[in-house]
Amino acid sequence: MKSLLSLLLLIACSFAALAQQKAPTAQPALIPYPASLVPQAGSFTITGSTKLVLAKEAAVFQKEAEQLQELLANGIGKKLATTKKPSNNSMLLQYDKTITAPEGYLLTVTPAQVTLAAKEPAGMFRAIQTLRQLLPPTIEKKQPQQLVLPALQIKDQPAFDWRGMHLDVSRHFFSTDYLRKYIDLLALYKFNKLHLHLTDDQGWRIEIKKYPKLTEEGAWRTFNNHDSVVIAKSKENPDFALEEKHLVQRNGKILYGGFYTQAEMKEIISYAASKHIEIIPEIDMPGHMMAAINAYPILACDEKTGWGKDFSIPVCPCNESTFTFAEAVLTEIADLFPSQYIHIGADEVEKTTWTQSAACKELMQKEGLKNVNELQSYFVHRIEKFLQSKNKKVIGWDEMLDGGVAPSAVVMYWRSWEADAPLKAARNGNQIIMTPVNTLYFDALPDKNSLEKVYNFQVIPDGLNTAEAKLVLGAQANLWTEYIPSENRAEYLYMPRMTALAEVVWTNRKDYDSYQARLKEHYKRLTALDVHYRVPDLTGFSEESVFVDQATLQVQKPLDNLTIRYTTDGSLPGSTSPVLDKPLPITQTATIKLAAFTPEGLKGDTYTINYKKQNYAAPAKATATQAGLQATYVAGSFKSADDIAKTAGTKNTVTVKTVQVPPQAKADKFGVQFRGYLAIPETGIYTFYLTCDDGGILRIADRMVVDNDGLHSAIEKSGQVALQKGLQPIALDFIEGGGGYTLKLTYSKDGSTPQEIPESWLKQ
Structure with a gap:
């Protein structure tokens, strides 16, 4: 009888162990989530004896293999030995001609082997980024650690071809070192486009050899109204301080600015290309050109410079000298940037000087142009035709549609109040990139709803039929930097919203609860990468709170590792302020300021809660007879x-x-x-x-x-x-x-x- 019981116990334990082995593991914290992921039993441990297999037909992935080696060396302290023959305890980079999507890949992890398969180097790079996210966040730092991958099968490819982020380096400047960091973050989350806004009224940031004054003069300024605002804000928030590395003294004046030499930009382009990210330059014209016009006043009608009613005075489309300038600039840009696209802006043009110009009146009559919107279209058509001679495609903001635009131009939709603009563009045959201001302008201040709003963004707008929907290339988020003077402030505004957009444009399937759970793990990786992300919102209270007898402040923390500190004297909470670690009773009118701090010292938003003791308001002595x-x-x-x-x-x-x-x-x-x-x-x-x-x-x-x-x-x-x-x-x-x-x-x-x-x- 004892033998039978022992046998039954052994069988039961075996079944329990087998059930435990086959039980589904926790959902991997991948962002964007793959198109298909099937968990498997077990795991694979990468050690110093693991081999990297790169067969002859996979030689096309040599550069990607080198990047994988650098990543793994962070944890095991050395590069893996390489071989051309698969074996147990190996990582195999495999060429797979059956994968049709250029960025598609397969990733298979078993207890014996890891296989990364792709047809194109871009697909292999995306596979490596997925593997990177499967490894501990500490892989981002050079320190000895155990590298364990969960067993799984992933089949993945992007939903959209255009997965972009934008950075305005004109209003406030960002160094080449920071561009590399920005590119690294884009790569981690599988973005493939970086839209660099290089020129505007406030600064010209790219060297043009034929017109040296564009950077000698146009790249520098005394403090403007935007600088004054951020300097004032920096008294309470150091992230608003102008970075000293972009300040110089000349002739007794402090100037703000900077620019990229063409040699520096070539290095950045090459670095981005190694991460399979295409850099799209924007040279804004005919408006937003004050920095250029101040250096070369002849570009404006009657050489007038400054501001008009709404925007800066633009270049004059009625003088041939303007096209001589524009074509020379764009020739250097086309030679410098290998991207098939050049963005020319064509937005927010102050056309008053055009209506007053004799040259413009003469040109409009000659060309049969009925209004200044058509005059802008004339300018855009000429610039597009020139860029086509350089084998480039023009991108412009959706104002291009107002006076008519060629179907060959790509329209970037931003004016969310012009809801029918995408449909107009599609019916005109234009390809479209979605970047509406009400959702994807990441310079807009975030609140507790911002992340979900981005995550639920619909890339294909309503009203487009199947054929028209195919003209939507994808989406990007923009970061305009009028009030973003520092790298820390930039990261606060785009991170973690960038991760939400990443999943929208790669996976295009909505599961916000799952995304939120996975995002919690990514804060650890962002910390390891020294990203100054926005700490998630505290909840459980209102800014203006009332009570009749008494109330209780009970703050809900989005992350367990946050420490909440508070003050009651009107001062800002700091690292030495009292800790709010239990419900706080409120019995009298009070103002409480509180903020969350990460273990690393990163401070979240400061919340001000005004508590007021209040009687119930008596109803009005009125009779309402009508609805609404x-x-x-x-x-x-x-x-x-x-x-x-x-x-x-x-x-x-x-x-x-x-x-x-x-x-x-x-x-x-x-x-x-x-x-x-x-x-x-x-x-x-x-x-x-x-x-x-x-x-x-x-x-x-x-x-x-x-x-x-x-x-x-x-x-x-x-x-x-x-x-x-x-x-x-x-x-x-x-x-x-x-x-x-x-x-x-x-x-x-x-x-x-x-x-x-x-x-x-x-x-x-």
Whole structure:
């Protein structure tokens, strides 16, 4: 009997061990997630005795093999021995002609061998980046460590050909060392395009040998209005400080600037190419050319320089000398950059000087041009034809569509308020790159919703049929640097949003919960790479909080390793401020500032919570007989929502059934005042969440609830108010400063999930 029991116990243990061996492992923390991943049992350990197999037919992957060797040497301290014959305990780089996608690859890990297969070097490089993410984050540093890979099978290829990031080096300059770091991050997350914005009003950043004054003069400036803003902000946040390496003294003046020599840029192009990243240069024209015009005033109509009504005075498209200049510059750019694309901007052109120029009037009559938009198209057509002679494709911002553009040009869609621009471009036969300002401008301040908004971005816009959808090359995010003077500030703004976009353009399948879980592991890798990422948002509170008797501040941490520090005296939390490690009771009016710190000392956003003791507001003594709110629309330019009431402009009042901008609001800049009542169904403390682009102020029961005022990108702010059941007056003032708007109002009660305000609540 004892023997039988022992046998049964042995069988049970064997089955348990087998079940444990075959149990699915945790989802690998890969971003972007592969098209197909199947976990397997076991793992493979890379040791000093592991061999790297590179057969004769795989010699095309020699450069990628060298990069793999450098990566692994970080952990095992030496390069792997190489051989041409597969064996156990080996890593095999394999040529596979059956893989059709240029960046496609196969990655197979078994306990005996690792196989990376591709047809093209780009595919092999992407496979290595996947393997890199499967290894511990400490692989990014040179230190002895065990390198273990989980057994799995991956079959992968990108969803879109254009997976891009942009960097504006004109407004604020970034060194060649930083460009390499930026390229390394793009490579890690499988981006393949880097759009470098090299010239603008504020600085010319690339050497042009025929026109040396472009960099001798155009690359340097005394502090401008953007610099003044960041210098002021740097008093509280050192990331806003101008970097000293870009400051020089000349003739008793401090100048800001810098530029890349052509030799330096060749090295950067070569470095990016080794990571299978194509650098696309942008030389903005005919507008955004003040740095060039200041150096060579002859480029402007009647040699006028400076600012017009909205933008800088552009080059003159009516003088042949302008085309002589442009063609000479673009010849050097075309010779320097191997990319098939050259971006010429063609956006935000101040055309006033064109309407006043005798030369332009003469040219327009000669060419049969009806307006200055067509004159811009004339300029773009000529530049495109010239670049085609250099075997280059033109890319421009979607303003190119306004006066007509050739189907051969590539349109970069950014004006999100021009919702039909992608459809217009597609119907004209243009290829399209999606980069709308309301989602993919990473210089816009992030909030707790920004990451999810990027992750849920739809690359193929609605309204395109199957054939038109094929014209969408992909998407990219832009980083405009007017208010980004440092590398740390840049990383805060694009990371981790870059990782969300990476998955959108590579995998194109939405699983935000999975992505969030995987992202938590990537913060460790970003730390190892010295990336100054934005620490995830703290939650569980409102900026404006109220209580009737008492409240409890109980902050929710997104990462377990964060330390929350706080102050109650109005000062900013620092590394020595008290730790908030348990619920904090609130019994009186108070202002609390708090921030999260990583173990490495990286500081997250500072949150200010204003606690107010408040009685429940009594309902209004009014009778509301009509559904909806009154929305009063006023065209005009407003810097603050409170300014709407001060205007003497024409006002148009309509009824809206939800909190939304009425369709009558068609001006580029306007304000809207919403008035009426909320039919509050039960007494309690309500939290309201107001998202605005540009600004808004919410008052309920004549109490300030949310102040989200000013001209800014879409940001959510929240506030609380204590309300009795019944009709409560609501006053919401909203302003749009131009360039597309966002207005959203939701609510929650007693910590519930935020939801839309029911139509039945809105009364007047």
